[in-house]
Amino acid sequence: MDILYFIIPSVIAFAIVYYTVYYLLSLKEQRIRDKVANELLSGFDFEKEQKEIKSYAKLFQVIQMCPICSSSLALRDGKYGEFWGCSSFPKCRFTKDK
Numbered sequence: 715m716d717i718l719y720f721i722i723p724s725v726i727a728f729a730i731v732y733y734t735v736y737y738l739l740s741l742k743e744q745r746i747r748d749k750v751a752n753e754l755l756s757g758f759d760f761e762k763e764q765k766e767i768k769s770y771a772k773l774f775q776v777i778q779m780c781p782i783c784s785s786s787l788a789l790r791d792g793k794y795g796e797f798w799g800c801s802s803f804p805k806c807r808f809t810k811d812k
Contacts, residue, residue: 782808 778787785802787810800806 780808782806
């Protein structure tokens with residue numbers, strides 16, 4: 715039982731030192747990752763890219779075929795909001811509310 719009085723404090727001290735060193739190393743690595751990310755993304759325009767992604771998403775949104783001409787329906791913006799319209803417009807003028 716007396717040996718535990720010597721072993722337990724040294725094990726606890728080792729664990730504290732180990733996790734402190736691990737934490738300090740992770741902070742250093744995080745700073746390096748942040749620095750590299752900031753350098754790589756310094757000229758990146760997030761708002762512009764987000765707008766482009768949304769415009770591409772609208773181009774590829776298709777839910778079903780047009781019942782008149784069998785072309786695909788695409789999401790469009792109109793005077794009164796978004797609607798589904800035939801992709802072969804102006805040949806086919808089929809529309810459907812969103």
